Amino acid sequence: MLRVVVLISGGGSNLRALLEQCRDPEYPAHVVAVGADRDAEGLAHAEVFGIPSFTVPFTSYSSRDEWGAEMLASITEWQPDLVVLSGLMRILPPVVVDALAPRLINTHPAYLPEFPGAHGVRDALAAGVTQTGASVIVVDSGVDTGPVLAQERVPVLPDDTEDRLHERIKPVERRLLIDVVRGIADGSIELGAASTH
Structure with missing residues (x-):
């Protein structure tokens, strides 16, 4: 366990x-x-x-x-x-x-390396992109720069506000986190061999 x-x-x-x-x-x-x-x-x-x-x-x-x-x-x-x-x-x-490290992971509300930092959702909206996402990464000494373990795209809708978009990203973040923790536990995800995309 x-x-x-x-x-x-x-x-x-x-x-x-x-x-x-x-x-x-x-x-x-x-x-x-x-x-x-x-x-x-x-x-x-x-x-x-x-x-x-x-x-x-x-x-x-x-x-x-x-x-x-x-x-x-x-x-x-x-x-x-x-x-x-x-x-x-x-x-x-x-x-x-x-x-x-490397047994230190983080969730982030963007499709890294796009929009790192504390305002990933706001930055995606400001950039006018049509899609953003959620990522789970290994934490390294940079800001949201570690190897990506899992990520998924989330569309940005025309009427999205920061709160609305964040609320749609959160369930994806949660699912990815649960899947990654399971993968680390059962050995299907090797933290030492995590790849960057």
Whole structure:
């Protein structure tokens, strides 16, 4: 059984989908803990599912590296096989990425390498493209530059707002995340051999 720690900053809709999937006895992964960089709404999902959680508030530390060291200590306490960034809106310092890679993955609401960064949906709309997408990647030291594990296109409709488009991308992100975690657990996805597209 793959041991997973999920890190969030917000509502945790991807986290909830993964927790629901983990209830299936056939699913080969289990969320052992949920962490956050603030008092995130999504921590309530962990409580509902009886999953332990921890918070390492970014604002409590004098530097990103200091915060990262504490976050890493909190993660490693759970001895995870995989760490999932699920809406963690903070870039992990290199010491954390180096310690966890390649068993550190992230979801992103765009078809990478298109529209990396914190505003993937807004940037796609601003660019006037007819399609964007969702991706699951291995986290590396860049911003959304790691090897792509799975991705899928999502059309941009003429009347899309940022919220509307994001709401259509989210279910695709969730499905890709669940499939990738399953693939890592059953060995059909090898993180060390992840390819870039």
